[in-house]
Amino acid sequence: MIDIEIYKKIKTYQGVKELVVKDKIPQGSVTKVYGPSGAGKTTFLRMIAGLVSPERGRIKAGDQLWFDAAVKLNLSPQERRAGFVFQDYALFPNMTAMEHLRYATADQPLIERLLQIGKMEAFAGHKPQQLSGGQQQRLAILRALALRPKLLLMDEAFSALDDELREELITDLKVILKEFEASTIIVSHHAQETLGFADRSLKIE
Amino acid sequence: MIDIEIYKKIKTYQGVKELVVKDKIPQGSVTKVYGPSGAGKTTFLRMIAGLVSPERGRIKAGDQLWFDAAVKLNLSPQERRAGFVFQDYALFPNMTAMEHLRYATADQPLIERLLQIGKMEAFAGHKPQQLSGGQQQRLAILRALALRPKLLLMDEAFSALDDELREELITDLKVILKEFEASTIIVSHHAQETLGFADRSLKIE
Amino acid sequence: MEWTPIWLSLKLAAITTIILLILSIPLAYWLSRRSSLFKVFIEAILTMPLVLPPSVLGFYLLISFSPNGFPGHWLQEHFNLSLVFSFQGLVLASVIYSLPFMVSPLKSALAHLPLSLTEASYTMGKSKLETFFRVQLPNIQSSLWTAIVLTFAHTLGEFGVVLMIGGRLEGSTKVASIAIYDAVDNNQYHEANLYSMVLFAITFVIVILVFIFNRNAARGPLE
C-alpha cells in the first residue's frame, strides 16, 4: 500500500496555486488519475518518483518511508525505483530499443518477452529517432516494465496507440503486473483508454 | 482540392515495405487518417508538407503542382506552407508561447483570439518546458493555426487533451478553419477523438 | 606601464572575435548539415593552423603577405593594404589562428539540435536564414557564448604569430602580450606582473559578465 499526502505550490503566471493530493493506493491496484490539463497530474507522478519534492506531506510505500517533510526525509529516485513512463517518453537517443531494455535489466528472457508484448521484435535494432510515435511509446512502457518495478507510473502512456493495439497491450500488462506484484498509477485523459485496466480513480484539480 | 498519389519505400529491420497512398481531398474537408502504429501515417503527413520526398507519384494542391517525380518537381516546405502539428510538438525551447505565435504571424488580434481558443492566455509568457503536456500540445495547434494555412496537417493533435477540452477546442477549430478555407488532414488513433470533426477518412496500412 | 598595448590588445581581440563570428556562423552551419566526406576534409583543414607553432605560422604568413610575395604585392598595389607590420595583418593572422575555436563548438552544438525544430520552422514558411537566426542560433546560445569567450581570450594571449608578422610597432602592433613578453625578457618582472594583472582583471570582468549574462538568458522567466 502506498500512503500519500502531499502539498505542492505550482507557480504560473496565473499566480500560485496549491496542489493537494491525499490517497491510499492498495497493493496491486491500478489507479487512474484524471483532471484538467495543467492541473498537476504530471507533477504528482514526478513527486512520487522523487524527481520533484513536495513542500509538505509524506509518502510511504509499504512500510518504507519515501518522503517526509517533517523529518526532512527524501529518498532519491534511484532508491524509490518506480517505473516511469514519461509523457514525452524520454528515450535515450544513443540506444537502440534492445539497448534500452538491456540498460534496464540483464534478464534476457524478460527482454524477449517484453519485446513480444510490445510487438517490437522487429524494431529491436532501431534507435528512437527511427521509430514511429507509437513505437516510441511502446518502448517507453517496455523500458519501465523491464525494471520489474513495484510501482509503475504511467503518464498518458497509451495516447499514441490505436484501440486494438492498446487493448492487446493492456491484456498482457495485467498479467505481467500481477506477476511483479506491482501497483500502478496511470494518468489518462480518455475514460475509454483505461476501461478494463484501472480499478480505481483519483481526481486532481 | 488536393490530389495525392504517392509511393514511398519504408526501411525497417522487417525489410522494406512500400507505402502507397492515393486520395483526393475535397476543399474544406476534414480527413481522418488511421491505421496501425508504424504504418506510415506520420511519414504520409511529412510527405505532404514537403519534409520527406516520395519515390514516385505526384501531389497537387488546387491547381498548383507540389510534387511530381516524373518532372522532378518538388516544392520546398516553405513554398507549401502547410500548417503542421507535430506528434512531438517540435516547440521552440527559446520562445515563450506568445513568441511562438508572433513568429508565425504579425496579426495581433488573431494571436489574442487563438490564445483564447486554446485557453492559453495565462501561459503566454511560458516557455515550452514550463508548460504541461496538454498545454504544449495546444500551443502546437495554435502555432499551426496562426499561419492561416490553407492546409492543416495534425499528427495525433488531441492525444494529450481531456475529452471536455478537446470538444470545446474542436468547436472553435471548425469555425476558424472554415474562415481560413482550410482543408484538414488529421491522424488519430481514437475513433472517438475525431467524432464530429472529421467528415471523411483514409486508412493507411 | 603604458596603456596603449592593453588597449590595442582589447581592440584586436574584439575585432577578431567579431570577424570570426561573422565567418564562423555560416561555416559552422554549413558543416553541421548532412556531413559529406568533403566537409570532413574541410573541417580537418581548418584545424591545421593549430598544429603549427604560432611563430612558424606567423613566418609562413609573413612570407605570403610580404611585399615581395605575389599576394602581398597585389594587395599593396590595388588596395594600398599591407598585411605585414600593420594592425590589419594582426587581425588576419588572429582570425586564421583562432578560427577552429569558434567554428568547431558551434558546429557540434548545431549538430546536436533536434531536426524537428528546423522542420517546424520551414513548414511555417520561414527561410533557412530566418530559421537559423531565430530558432537554431538562440537554442545554442550557451555554446555560442563559450566560443566567443574562448576566442577572445585566445586572441588576447596570442603572441607568436603577432610577433612575427607584426613586429613591435608602438601603437599599431605592440599589443599587451608582446609588452609582457618584452618585460619578462628584459628582467622587468615588476612591469610584467603589472601588465598581467591588468589584462587579467579586465578579461576576468568581461568573462564573468558574459557568463552571468548567458546564465540569465538561458533561464526562463519563471525560474
Next chain:
Amino acid sequence: MEWTPIWLSLKLAAITTIILLILSIPLAYWLSRRSSLFKVFIEAILTMPLVLPPSVLGFYLLISFSPNGFPGHWLQEHFNLSLVFSFQGLVLASVIYSLPFMVSPLKSALAHLPLSLTEASYTMGKSKLETFFRVQLPNIQSSLWTAIVLTFAHTLGEFGVVLMIGGRLEGSTKVASIAIYDAVDNNQYHEANLYSMVLFAITFVIVILVFIFNRNAARGPLE
C-alpha cells in the same frame, strides 16, 4: 630531419589529451549542473591561462616550479620530480594551457542535453555515475570528439610555454614545434618545411580518422 621531436610531440599531445579528458569530464559535469555564481567564477578562472602569452605563462610556471620555489623544492625532495626542463613539466604546462578548450565545449554540450534523459535513468535506479557514462556522455559524442581534436592539435602547436620551461633537451623536451621554430630561426627553411609537412600529414590523418569515426558513430544503423 630527425624523428625524435615528432615522436615526442605526438606523445606529449596524446598524454595531455588523455589527462585532460580525465580531468575535464568530471569538471564539465560539475559545471554543467545548476550553475551558481561560484561555478561561474571557477569557469572564468579556468579561462584565464589563455589570456597570458604562453611564454609568460611559462615564466610563471618556471618560477613556481624552480628548485628554489617551495612547490618545486617540495616535489624534488619528496618525489624526486622536477617540473622544469623535463617531459613531466611539459605535460603539466600543456594541461593547464589547454584545459579550457576541453572543459568549455563539454560543459556547453552537457548543459544543452534535455534533463528528462537523466531523470529517466535515475528512476531506473542508475547512479549518477552510470547515467553520466551511459546516457549523457554518449549523447554529446560529437562535442567530445571535437574537444579532443582541438586539444590534441593545440598541444602539438604549443611552443611558448614549452620553450620557456623545456630547455630543448634532445629526446625529452625538444618537441617538433621547437624543432620547427629553431629551423626557421636558423634560416633552414627547407628543414622547417619538412617538419611542418610531416606534422601536418600525421595530424591530418589522425583528425580525418577521428571525424570519420565520429560521423559513423553518430549515425544510426539504418541510415
Next chain:
Amino acid sequence: RVAVAANAQFVLKKLADDFKKRTGISVEVISGASGKLAVQIKNGAPYDIFLSADMDFAENLYTEGFTLSKPRIYALGSLIVCSSTGTDLKNWTSLITAKSPGKIAIGNPKVAPYGKAAEEALNYYKVYQQASERLVFAESISQVNTYVLQGVVSLGFTTQSLVYELPASQRFQWQKVNPLAYAPIEQGAVLLKYSKNKNYLNNKKFFDYLFSAGAKAIFRQFGYTIA
C-alpha cells in the same frame, strides 16, 4: 627605427638617450632575436637600422641587397659565466667537473651567438662532455638571463652587459670567461634600404653616431669591448 638584437637592447636605449641629448632626434628601439628581425626585414619590416648580435645575419642582409652599406662591427661582446645561487665562480670549470646538481643554461648554439661562444668556451676548457647532461638550451640570451636570475639553473653563460642592467638588490655572482676561449663575438650593424624612405639624414646621423667616441664610451661602460 632601430631594430636591435635582444642582448644589446639595454645599451641601445642608453645610446638613444645620449643621442637625443646631443641632437634632439628621438629613436624608436625595437628589439628581438636577430634571426627573426632579419626575416622580418627581408619581408618588408619598416626598420631603418639593424644591430645584429653577430655578423652572419648582417652579412646575409647585405649580400641579398637589403642594406645601403657593408656591415660594420659596432662592438664585441664579452661572455661571462654567472649564477644567482651564491656559489663562488672563481673556479667555475671545477663546478662543472664536480658534477654538482643543477642545470647549466647556454643559448641555443645554432642560433644565438653567445650560445655558440659558450659552447666554444666549454670545449676550450675540455669540460663540454661533463657539462653536456646538465645543459639546457635557451631560446635567446634573455632567456638565459631569466633562468639565471630566477635561480632555475645553477650556472649560465651570458653577455657581460647583463651585469650593468641589474638592480643593486639582485643577488648575482659573475666571472668573465677568458676571451681566448671563444671566437670574438662580433656584432654587426647595417643601415637598411628602408631608411631612405623617410628622414634619411637623421637615420644616417644615428648610424654614424654608433661609431663615434661618445657611443664607444657607452658601449664600454656596459661591458663591450671595441675593436
